[in-house]
Amino acid sequence: MNSGQSLAELIPGLTRKPRLMIVDDQTVIIRMLNEIFKNEFEVSMATSGRQALDMCAANPPDIMLLDVTMPDMDGYEVCTALKADNLPEKFPVIFVTGRSDVSDEVRAFEMGAVDFITKPINPVVVHARVRTHVVLKLQQDILRSFAMKDGLTGVTNRRRFDELMQQHWRQAQRDKSPLSLILIDIDHFKQYNDHYGHQAGDKVLRDVANAMRLVLQRPHDSLSRYGGEEFACLLPGTDEAGAAFMAQRLLESVRLLAIPHEFSSSGSLLTISAGIATVIPAVGQTASGLIAAADEQLYCAKHDGRNCVRQVVLSG
Ligand SMILES: [Mg+2]
Numbered sequence: 330m331n332s333g334q335s336l337a338e339l340i341p342g343l344t345r346k347p348r349l350m351i352v353d354d355q356t357v358i359i360r361m362l363n364e365i366f367k368n369e370f371e372v373s374m375a376t377s378g379r380q381a382l383d384m385c386a387a388n389p390p391d392i393m394l395l396d397v398t399m400p401d402m403d404g405y406e407v408c409t410a411l412k413a414d415n416l417p418e419k420f421p422v423i424f425v426t427g428r429s430d431v432s433d434e435v436r437a438f439e440m441g442a443v444d445f446i447t448k449p450i451n452p453v454v455v456h457a458r459v460r461t462h463v464v465l466k467l468q469q470d471i472l473r474s475f476a477m478k479d480g481l482t483g484v485t486n487r488r489r490f491d492e493l494m495q496q497h498w499r500q501a502q503r504d505k506s507p508l509s510l511i512l513i514d515i516d517h518f519k520q521y522n523d524h525y526g527h528q529a530g531d532k533v534l535r536d537v538a539n540a541m542r543l544v545l546q547r548p549h550d551s552l553s554r555y556g557g558e559e560f561a562c563l564l565p566g567t568d569e570a571g572a573a574f575m576a577q578r579l580l581e582s583v584r585l586l587a588i589p590h591e592f593s594s595s596g597s598l599l600t601i602s603a604g605i606a607t608v609i610p611a612v613g614q615t616a617s618g619l620i621a622a623a624d625e626q627l628y629c630a631k632h633d634g635r636n637c638v639r640q641v642v643l644s645g
Contacts, residue, residue: 378402
């Protein structure tokens, strides 16, 4: 890797400084490392393992330089705790140690470290290693975010929806909290495509997705492209009243686009239909049961004239 290139050149699409966390019980080491990295990185610092773990839970870094020898909780213990914790993202850990035993090095790699640097710290070495690993990490992040997105509409894709559904289902089970799913279908989309052409149809899919995405407010609410002209809105922690309100706002956001659709049986503008299912997951219930129930309600909304919402609450 050419160290003359800036990180932005190495990672196209990078819109912020990478975050580096330095963990060491000696402030003199922290200061020295901060001097090396402060221009290129957003640096955070912790002087104990416990503090590092708390900071990671709130705001995980892109890479960590972790001292092995610290009182109370050593670097190995921090690394083990990081692996056990269900952190929102994983990041590479580079161990920094005064011990240069092969067995220490082996243990570091067994613990899941990506690299190992010995004290006294050589600024050129630490800089090169951190850059190498942070570039790999951020490139992977970018690839992963592409793999989760629907290419046409920019909302999350079906594969990501399936993951989110499993994740929120387990969370709702643990918390005994409601989980709502809205399945949405564009009314008479086939006729639209047939009469206005596929390019116009693609534009409608993008416009509808964008309008609906703006309706979502909370960080854990998600909108995914579920199928051809079908979308799925997953609302953790939302009961039936909240989901009904959200569905009405989704319908309205599409009506407000005022897309002419002269070949629709339900008026002259393009509309959507929505089916909602809400559940507090109980033993024996499954996420696919929730999807099937929302799908059935969507079918009812279509059957009842489209441009409307139908809803069910599944009992535990
Ligand atoms: Mg130390």
